Amino acid sequence: DGGITQSPKYLFRKEGQNVTLSCEQNLNHDAMYWYRQDPGQGLRLIYYSQIVNDFQKGDIAEGYSVSREKKESFPLTVTSAQKNPTAFYLCASSIESKGHGYTFGSGTRLTVV
Amino acid sequence: AQSVTQLDSHVSVSEGTPVLLRCNYSSSYSPSLFWYVQHPNKGLQLLLKYTSAATLVKGINGFEAEFKKSETSFHLTKPSAHMSDAAEYFCVVSARGSTLGRLYFGRGTQLTVWP
Numbered sequence: 001d002g003g004i005t006q007s008p009k010y011l012f013r014k015e016g017q018n019v020t021l022s023c024e025q026n027l028n029h030d031a032m033y034w035y036r037q038d039p040g041q042g043l044r045l046i047y048y049s050q051i052v053n054d055f056q057k058g059d060i061a062e063g064y065s066v067s068r069e070k071k072e073s074f075p076l077t078v079t080s081a082q083k084n085p086t087a088f089y090l091c092a093s094s095i096e097s098k099g100h101g102y103t104f105g106s107g108t109r110l111t112v113v
Numbered sequence: 114a115q116s117v118t119q120l121d122s123h124v125s126v127s128e129g130t131p132v133l134l135r136c137n138y139s140s141s142y143s144p145s146l147f148w149y150v151q152h153p154n155k156g157l158q159l160l161l162k163y164t165s166a167a168t169l170v171k172g173i174n175g176f177e178a179e180f181k182k183s184e185t186s187f188h189l190t191k192p193s194a195h196m197s198d199a200a201e202y203f204c205v206v207s208a209r210g211s212t213l214g215r216l217y218f219g220r221g222t223q224l225t226v227w228p
Contacts, residue, residue, distance in 0.1 A: 006156075033215070040221070041220055042203060042218035042219055042221050043216075058215070092157075102159070104149075104156040106155055
């Protein structure tokens with residue numbers, strides 16, 4: 001079955017470390033997105049990519065980086081510059097850039113220890 | 114600009130009673146509107162979506178929502194709550210006239226269902 005796979009499900013990071021969250025999709029979707037979720041704040045857009053080798057900053061990109069070398073993959077790196085990285089991270093993809101046909105992964109919960 | 118306001122952060126109902134989750138939106142373009150549900154530590158599941166067809170939209174699990182342009186509202190309803198409906202619900206807007214596919218999320222409504 002097609003879908004989005006995020007890994008790991010839970011991730012612990014020491015302060016000052018970079019960590020990379022994986023997002024892979026086999027839906028042949030062009031557009032992919034990373035959202036951060038904090039309690040009571042809904043989802044906020046970190047980065048998005050509409051085609052391979054191209055990506056754009058969202059509303060809260062500071063302290064994060066991404067790459068889109070393959071259509072299927074859109075990894076997110078949380079750098080040491082991100083001051084409050086503890087959150088639930090959701091990856092999504094859509095069938096085209098109009099925002100319809102979104103599919104979400106099951107998320108990665110990142111905790112700084 | 115696009116934005117969504119969910120008017121209640123928490124809603125509590127008894128099992129078997131109606132559910133109403135309220136959502137108002139703002140959009141510079143003709144909007145597409147969605148309701149998503151999220152169970153703890155899970156991804157988001159689409160309940161229903163409005164994309165300019167019928168204003169009363171039926172979704173999964175007995176939920177429905179009505180698009181009211183004059184009130185800029187898209188409230189989610191269900192005639193009879195079930196224990197399994199307890200979850201967080203997000204109202205979402207995207208701009209159909211925009212070249213971008215991004216979604217704008219409300220802050221969420223936590224639904225509690227009492228036995």
